[in-house]
Amino acid sequence: MAFESLTDKLQNVFKGLRGKGRLTEDDVRAALKEVKMALLEADVNFRVVKQFVKTVEERAVGQDVMNGLNPGQMVVKIVNEEMIALMGSETTEIALQPGKAVTVLMMAGLQGAGKTTACAKIAGKLKQKGKKPLLAACDIYRPAAVEQLQINGKKTDTDVFAMGTDHKPVEIAKEAIAYAEKNGHNVVILDTAGRLHVDEDMMAELKEIKENVAVHQTLLVVDAMTGQDAVNVAKEFDEKVGIDGVVLTKMDGDTRGGAALSIRAVTGRPILYVGMGEKLSDMEQFYPDRMANRILGMGDVLTLIEKAQENIDLDEERGREMVGRMKKGKFDFEDYLESMKQMRNMGGLSGILGMLPGLGIRSADIESMVDEKQLKHMEAIVLSMTRQERQNPKLLNPQRKHRIAKGAGVDIAVVNRFLKQFEQSQKMMKQVGGGKRGRGLFGGFPGMGGGKFPF
Amino acid sequence: MSDENGTAAGKNGGQARLLRNDIFAVQKVEVEEKEKSGFFSRLKAGLSKTRDNIVKGIDSVFTGYSQIDEDFYEELEEILIMGDMGVSATTRIMDRLREQVEEKHLKQTAQCRQLLIDSIREQMGVDEAAYEFEHQKSVIMVIGVNGVGKTTTVGKLAGKLKAEGRKVLIAAADTFRAAAGDQLAEWARRAEVPMIGGNEGADPASVVYDAVNAAKARNVDVLLIDTAGRLHNKKNLMEELRKMDRIIDREFPDVHRENLIVLDGTTGQNALLQAREFADVTRLTGIVLTKMDGTAKGGIAVAIQSELNVPVKYIGVGEAIEDLEKFDPDAFVSALFDLAPEDQERDGRDGPGK
Numbered sequence: 001m002a003f004e005s006l007t008d009k010l011q012n013v014f015k016g017l018r019g020k021g022r023l024t025e026d027d028v029r030a031a032l033k034e035v036k037m038a039l040l041e042a043d044v045n046f047r048v049v050k051q052f053v054k055t056v057e058e059r060a061v062g063q064d065v066m067n068g069l070n071p072g073q074m075v076v077k078i079v080n081e082e083m084i085a086l087m088g089s090e091t092t093e094i095a096l097q098p099g100k101a102v103t104v105l106m107m108a109g110l111q112g113a114g115k116t117t118a119c120a121k122i123a124g125k126l127k128q129k130g131k132k133p134l135l136a137a138c139d140i141y142r143p144a145a146v147e148q149l150q151i152n153g154k155k156t157d158t159d160v161f162a163m164g165t166d167h168k169p170v171e172i173a174k175e176a177i178a179y180a181e182k183n184g185h186n187v188v189i190l191d192t193a194g195r196l197h198v199d200e201d202m203m204a205e206l207k208e209i210k211e212n213v214a215v216h217q218t219l220l221v222v223d224a225m226t227g228q229d230a231v232n233v234a235k236e237f238d239e240k241v242g243i244d245g246v247v248l249t250k251m252d253g254d255t256r257g258g259a260a261l262s263i264r265a266v267t268g269r270p271i272l273y274v275g276m277g278e279k280l281s282d283m284e285q286f287y288p289d290r291m292a293n294r295i296l297g298m299g300d301v302l303t304l305i306e307k308a309q310e311n312i313d314l315d316e317e318r319g320r321e322m323v324g325r326m327k328k329g330k331f332d333f334e335d336y337l338e339s340m341k342q343m344r345n346m347g348g349l350s351g352i353l354g355m356l357p358g359l360g361i362r363s364a365d366i367e368s369m370v371d372e373k374q375l376k377h378m379e380a381i382v383l384s385m386t387r388q389e390r391q392n393p394k395l396l397n398p399q400r401k402h403r404i405a406k407g408a409g410v411d412i413a414v415v416n417r418f419l420k421q422f423e424q425s426q427k428m429m430k431q432v433g434g435g436k437r438g439r440g441l442f443g444g445f446p447g448m449g450g451g452k453f454p455f
Numbered sequence: 456m457s458d459e460n461g462t463a464a465g466k467n468g469g470q471a472r473l474l475r476n477d478i479f480a481v482q483k484v485e486v487e488e489k490e491k492s493g494f495f496s497r498l499k500a501g502l503s504k505t506r507d508n509i510v511k512g513i514d515s516v517f518t519g520y521s522q523i524d525e526d527f528y529e530e531l532e533e534i535l536i537m538g539d540m541g542v543s544a545t546t547r548i549m550d551r552l553r554e555q556v557e558e559k560h561l562k563q564t565a566q567c568r569q570l571l572i573d574s575i576r577e578q579m580g581v582d583e584a585a586y587e588f589e590h591q592k593s594v595i596m597v598i599g600v601n602g603v604g605k606t607t608t609v610g611k612l613a614g615k616l617k618a619e620g621r622k623v624l625i626a627a628a629d630t631f632r633a634a635a636g637d638q639l640a641e642w643a644r645r646a647e648v649p650m651i652g653g654n655e656g657a658d659p660a661s662v663v664y665d666a667v668n669a670a671k672a673r674n675v676d677v678l679l680i681d682t683a684g685r686l687h688n689k690k691n692l693m694e695e696l697r698k699m700d701r702i703i704d705r706e707f708p709d710v711h712r713e714n715l716i717v718l719d720g721t722t723g724q725n726a727l728l729q730a731r732e733f734a735d736v737t738r739l740t741g742i743v744l745t746k747m748d749g750t751a752k753g754g755i756a757v758a759i760q761s762e763l764n765v766p767v768k769y770i771g772v773g774e775a776i777e778d779l780e781k782f783d784p785d786a787f788v789s790a791l792f793d794l795a796p797e798d799q800e801r802d803g804r805d806g807p808g809k
Contacts, residue, residue, distance in 0.1 A: 037542055041541070145634075225722045225725040227724065253688055
């Protein structure tokens, strides 16, 4: 079900164009068609996509293809840079009032976006920073909204200010701030009712709160799964109430979250936090670059490309040699050690897998798929071999195997199993050999990319 | 669990940013400066008209073009995608439209318009049999991801069925979210129907078990089960749902079953994934499309209907107990294309079966 990565798609578009030195208009057009599709599938607003693609096109045509990249990767690089530029390249924090002054945050958004939960989560974050937040229950409409906030407050050990449902939200807000000043709270978080951006009366209610109490930051809470309508919602809230930042919720789902880009594009306001789960601790800082990659469905392929380049560059000759031997099925234990070394340099196997598209989201599964401890055992086995044995595994007779098992501190059965698997992956590589993995990016990792792990 | 992985990934992300910043530092500054004045302002200017454009929508397309050409098709495509229909469903619909236009040798955009409207309306049609459960002894389980409006939908459905003279019982099987039970109790009070609940943290399957047996003992007509919101990619929670579904089947084998998935009308392409995954653990019998009183079009329902063949049965259009309507394909299509009211009427009259 995982989305085909944009990089893969672009790779197809650019088949046969390899080695070209400059991006032509046709190249860029073809590539950007895929980019456009990817963005639309990710729910980025149609108009935002159009504008974005135009910007990229203007920049990309005529660009030199950087050394070491193919045209597809070059386009991805430009797309990614533009995207991060648009998303904001820095992580932004909530601006709090200096000193002991009380900061008032107002949460706003559509029904079901997750405002009440986000309130409690943000309170928890602020507590960690040594602040003393107060939650104010200004949602007097939804049944049990006040109770929900109270329970969440209890769970995060935060005070909750409530006046029931018979007072106007603006009065509750006023009283809450007075209460906070009296009781030494330095942040007040106003939980408001969910409302539609076209509901004039309800929008006026938020404006009234802003006019009557000093709201320092108005945060728009948006469901990450929102579709094309995200622009209308964000624009209306920004124009009618004015927003200072965005909280993106339900990001632990498998949505690509294109709404983030739309909202950012229409309002220019930073995304401050992302909700990552139902537990009240599941709130994270927003990383624009990660979001950009997620929207494009690229995992963190770019990082991977860069890391791979860095590491493979160190010993390019050796790497190339290794790939050559791999294709012939002559990959030996020396190569194995080398690839393990490269892999560790790149942050370990789970680190690499986490950066791959479609996999990143289900990182929990990766943990169970790969046992890094086991990999260490394997390495110990290889390290216990003599140089001759590593280059020529056929030398390994029972006696030698016993010695190796002892040296590595594992059972002989483990050694046997490892040798067998290694032999199998050698065969497999021979079959895949001559295939597409020409650049040797995943050169050292038998079976990677095929989704199977011979170890 | 997710927390841990999140931070691990966060580290990687942080590293990545540093790396890229180093490598592309020079270029980036340039880009950003250009962007600030260029992209944002242009986009904002463009979007300031968005709403008007949307509202005028298809009418302008159809009147703006007298001939069916590529530009015309492209504009149509834009409207469908802007309605959250999704790229693949839009492509499918457009391909079919082109074929038909060719076959029938259509030249006028107005004819083309009717063709497109009719084909979507036809696809979204629901027959009366879909509402059979309203007249039978049935168990309705209401499911969906977080914050789509499940509890509200249960409340509204209860009010509606009660008003039709049915004997209704509500079960509060959302034992996870804080105060979900209180929220539902308020709806039960408004609808004047009894409710069976569980304590926060209780096993929802046990609430279902109790509710089913109570429904049998009290001889109620309709048992409405409110479930906790769960993201479709959370395996355990989906298994929990499968278990609840199984319990109803086992404890109440002869009853009419209805599993309604509630989808937020503002949701984009992810709704299709949601529907797929929920259909995998339970047999979906219908969709409730909520928050349709905003500007969202809920076009994703078209994609879901065509892929999973699950009809939209109700739409939620507000917060009051009576704000739940039977799905009307004519109104839906009109809203999707932002047809003016008089068009709506006319199309309604021309429509099949009217």
